[in-house]
Each structure stands twice: as C-alpha cells, then as structure tokens.
Amino acid sequence: MPVIRLFRRLPRGHRIAISALSAGMVLLALLPSETALASRSLAPEQEQQASPARKRALELELENIPFRDQRRHAREQVVQVRSGDTLSLIFARLKLPPALLHDISLLKQAAPLQTLHPGDKLTFRFDKDDGFAGLLYPLDAARTLEISQDPQGLNSRVHSASLENRNKFAQGKVDSSFWNAGVTAGLSAGQIMSLAAMFAWDLDFALDIRAGDYFTVLFEEQYKDGLRVGTGDILAAEFVNQGKVYQAVRHEDGNYYSPDGRAMRKSFLRAPVNFSHISSNFNPRRLHPVTGQVRPHRGIDYAARTGTPVVASGSGVVTESGYNRFNGNYVFIRHDSTYVTKYLHLDKRMVKKGQRVKQEQQIGTLGATGRVTGPHLHYEFLVNGVHQDPKTVKLPQAARLPAAELARFQPRARQLLAQLTRVGEVMLAKN
Ligand SMILES: [Zn+2]
CATH class of the missing domain: 2.70.70.10 (Glucose Permease (Domain IIA))
Structure with missing residues (x-):
C-alpha cells in the first residue's frame, strides 16, 4: 500500500492535515442521500436495470473477485463502514450471530477486519435461506480478503489482481498559492502534501513560495484492465522556487534523494x-x-x-x-x-x-x-x-548513499530526471 507508506513518512502535521481532509471527504461521502446500507441482488434482470455508471461500478467491484462458486450465495449486501463502526456492530445490524463473529476473528487472515475505517465497504453474501455465505473486504486497490462459509467450515483467502503501473506527469505553476497550483495541475491532496513533504528540508512552503514558481512531477498510477484504480508514489519531482531548481528522486528504499544521492531528509x-x-x-x-x-x-x-x-x-x-x-x-x-x-x-x-x-x-x-x-x-x-x-x-548536508546503493540509484535518477525535464519543458512551453 504505497499511499499508506507515504502517509506514514509524512511529517506529523501533514498527516494531521491529510487526516482532516480525509475526514472531510468521508463526511462528504456520507452526507448525500445514499444510505450506508445498500442492498443489491445478483439476479440478471435487476443488473440490467441499474444505471450504466452504477453497473460499471458493480462490475469493477466484482472484477476483483474471482467467483469460485457463484451458486453458493443468492444475495449480496454491501455495507459501508460508518464512523465508530466495528465488525461486531455491523454484525449486530445485519442480525448475524455473535458465534460467527467469534469464528471469523480466529481466522489468521481476517485481522484487517479488526481495524475497519469509515468509508470501507464490506460485501456480505447470503445463501438462499439468508444464512451467512461469505464476506469480501478490499484491502487495497489490488487485494481483496474473502471469507467464505464452505461446507467444511469457514475459510479465508486473499485474492490479488495484477495491476499495471503507468507513469504520469503533472506540472503546476504557482499563481495564487502552492496548494491551488497543485490542484490545478491535477494532483490529489495526498500528492500535494507529499510533494511539499519531499522538499520540506530545502524550502519553506509556508513563506518562501512565490508567484511564478513551478514544479513538475512524475508519478505512478495503477491501472487494472485499462481503468485507473489508484495513485502510486511520486517517482521524481522538480521544484523551481524563485529561480532555484530543487530535484528529488525516489530510491528503492522508499526515500527521496537529490540527483547526487544525498537524502532530501536533513x-x-x-x-x-x-x-x-x-x-x-x-x-x-x-x-x-x-x-x-x-x-x-x-x-x-x-x-x-x-x-x-x-x-x-x-x-x-x-x-x-x-x-x-x-x-x-x-x-x-x-x-x-x-x-x-x-x-x-x-x-x-x-x-x-x-x-x-x-x-x-x-x-x-x-x-x-x-x-x-x-x-x-x-x-x-x-x-x-x-x-x-x-x-x-x-x-x-545529508550524507550520500553508500557507493553500492549510489551505483544503483544514479543511472535511474538520471533517466527519470531527464524524462522529467524534457516533459517539463514541453508542458511549460504549452502553458
Ligand atoms: Zn515575531
């Protein structure tokens, strides 16, 4: 989960701000009339009645899940985790027996269910007698935890979908504020924060950013079957502040280094x-x-x-x-x-x-x-x-990477920065 790792690396203040942002988003997500409990049937005629967007969303959800035996469950119910929810509260709302909850808690792979987050979606499956048939919980864009009530007992497994990474560029020019420039460039809140975090040891983002400053970012996006499912790490970034150029490249250790291999963290x-x-x-x-x-x-x-x-x-x-x-x-x-x-x-x-x-x-x-x-x-x-x-x-100055690491870091850094500079110039010329 690159986003989570990135999040942990962020300074505490950034994390607080992102948490506040996410809390805001969760609130927004909960505010519309959409109820927290959404029931859906797998019956084909009902599937056809769904709006194309909703249908695509359902398909996307379902694509993650290789159905081993579709006949074993007759109905699915998607539950969106509310603030303060626990698995036992959700089980109580669905009138599922506490004994089942206990049995699930004993499954080794079911540990992530102990730390649900508001907005998470759990898909419950029921058999034709409305008994518990299974449970799906996406762990991230690529992995889904499946709990199933098999004839021989409860089972858990994690399904992985293969994701394709694509590189993407974004460029922003500061006009009113760094934040607005990031948003205009199409960066997410998390990306804007991590861009600032990356250069926080070189640049005072609170007071030193000026109109005319600009940045170019190369980052990963995850695709599954041609559809974007997630945003990955920033691979390289350049920030031009009051005419001075700052560059950072992500190393395989997950940290950012200047082109000459010195840690951005000072x-x-x-x-x-x-x-x-x-x-x-x-x-x-x-x-x-x-x-x-x-x-x-x-x-x-x-x-x-x-x-x-x-x-x-x-x-x-x-x-x-x-x-x-x-x-x-x-x-x-x-x-x-x-x-x-x-x-x-x-x-x-x-x-x-x-x-x-x-x-x-x-x-x-x-x-x-x-x-x-x-x-x-x-x-x-x-x-x-x-x-x-x-x-x-x-x-x-921060110490340089040890020679062996540097030998791996520098050729890749040069290549990424050359790409970044080339694309950056083209984008800048267009603006
Ligand atoms: Zn003072």
Whole structure:
C-alpha cells in the first residue's frame, strides 16, 4: 500500500492535515442521500436495470473477485463502514450471530477486519435461506480478503489482481498559492502534501513560495484492465522556487534523494509549521504582527489560526518550556552544540524541560500568548548563539548513499530526471 507508506513518512502535521481532509471527504461521502446500507441482488434482470455508471461500478467491484462458486450465495449486501463502526456492530445490524463473529476473528487472515475505517465497504453474501455465505473486504486497490462459509467450515483467502503501473506527469505553476497550483495541475491532496513533504528540508512552503514558481512531477498510477484504480508514489519531482531548481528522486528504499544521492531528509525542516495552515501563502511585504515592520526582527513569524500544530524543526532536547509575559508560552530546543531553535507565543506547550524530541514531533500549538496582537508563531534559529535566518543559513548536508546503493540509484535518477525535464519543458512551453 504505497499511499499508506507515504502517509506514514509524512511529517506529523501533514498527516494531521491529510487526516482532516480525509475526514472531510468521508463526511462528504456520507452526507448525500445514499444510505450506508445498500442492498443489491445478483439476479440478471435487476443488473440490467441499474444505471450504466452504477453497473460499471458493480462490475469493477466484482472484477476483483474471482467467483469460485457463484451458486453458493443468492444475495449480496454491501455495507459501508460508518464512523465508530466495528465488525461486531455491523454484525449486530445485519442480525448475524455473535458465534460467527467469534469464528471469523480466529481466522489468521481476517485481522484487517479488526481495524475497519469509515468509508470501507464490506460485501456480505447470503445463501438462499439468508444464512451467512461469505464476506469480501478490499484491502487495497489490488487485494481483496474473502471469507467464505464452505461446507467444511469457514475459510479465508486473499485474492490479488495484477495491476499495471503507468507513469504520469503533472506540472503546476504557482499563481495564487502552492496548494491551488497543485490542484490545478491535477494532483490529489495526498500528492500535494507529499510533494511539499519531499522538499520540506530545502524550502519553506509556508513563506518562501512565490508567484511564478513551478514544479513538475512524475508519478505512478495503477491501472487494472485499462481503468485507473489508484495513485502510486511520486517517482521524481522538480521544484523551481524563485529561480532555484530543487530535484528529488525516489530510491528503492522508499526515500527521496537529490540527483547526487544525498537524502532530501536533513537535520532541519525549513519551517516548523505546515504550509497548509498558513492563511496567505506568500506576501512579499509581510508586516510583522506587532511592530508593523516589513522585515521581522530576529526570527520569522508564521501567522496562522490558534491551535495549528507546531513541530520541532530538528531532533534535540528541550532546554526551556515555560511562560513569560513577552514570549507567552515558549519552547527552546538544543539540537547539538551548535544549533538552538526557539518557538514563541504558543497556545499550548506539549513538551517538558529536559525532554528529548524528534524532528517533526509536535511540541505545541500556535497561539497568541505574550506580547502579540494576533496568533502567530515566532520562530528563531540560533547558530552558536547567534540569530540566523533559518531559510538561508547553511546547514550540514545529508550524507550520500553508500557507493553500492549510489551505483544503483544514479543511472535511474538520471533517466527519470531527464524524462522529467524534457516533459517539463514541453508542458511549460504549452502553458
Ligand atoms: Zn515575531
């Protein structure tokens, strides 16, 4: 499940944002008049009455499932998992016996049924006497778990459909915001977030994106019988920010590397707040919320809603977690003998003095405590005790891949980037 893996790799803030998005989508999916329980019959005459779109959807669902014995069940019922649902609640709604639930829970392959997600679809099969005949649960675009009531007892198996990967390109040019450019380019919410996550150590997506910036992305799409069934990983991406070119290629280890084989993941994120929370994505004449000056003082201010997650830009130890009337709630982190970062005006602090924190770990929420006129995070970056601009400060480079890995990575990276650049230029010329 590449999407899930990608999701886990995303910084926590991104994951929260995606979860919020998905929750929103689930809500949207549940809002229409469509009921959570949809019953359907396999009788051919009823199949013909279904609308072409619905029929195609049914066919798609059914294609996943090799029917070994179609006659064993007379009726199917599709149940959409609601928020808060468990398998036992669904069984109770369908008036299926608790003993059956218990027997299913003993099946080794049935473990995914213990962690249902809202929006998941379960297909129940019933025999002509309305007894339980089986259950289908798609694990991802390619795999379906089947539980069947066979004459010799309950059985479980996982069916795999072979998927074909196709490469696809997308290009976006920033006009109003990075997010909008991603949407216009046809990228999904998850892809936009992972594109930002990929370059989060090089680029401050909250404050440094400008009109005219553009990006080109090469990603995989999964097809089954000529129909798109899923979106896979971004294989390579290029981001041109204020004229500077950043490139990343996915290695077989699932991580992203620069063309010369250095990990995109570095010791410091460029921004401790996810761009998706920043109200105005760029403003060349951003005024400081208190002083009204164009150039903020010794730190950078991120204006966003109170409650926005603030993450540690790098791993380290919390040296201060306290409150005073100027800083409000504040957290200081020492990363090593050279680097210290400071986070001011927090609404809530989520770490204690002396605590170890990991990069991207949430340390608090953005707020308006202390001497401020509006909610924002004041972020400071100190090198050997001297304030530096975290966007421009030279930071230690990530190590390169070991020689043997590099020998595998580089030829492929060169090939993908050449493709990306070629297609990117053609697309750019068209726009
Ligand atoms: Zn400030």
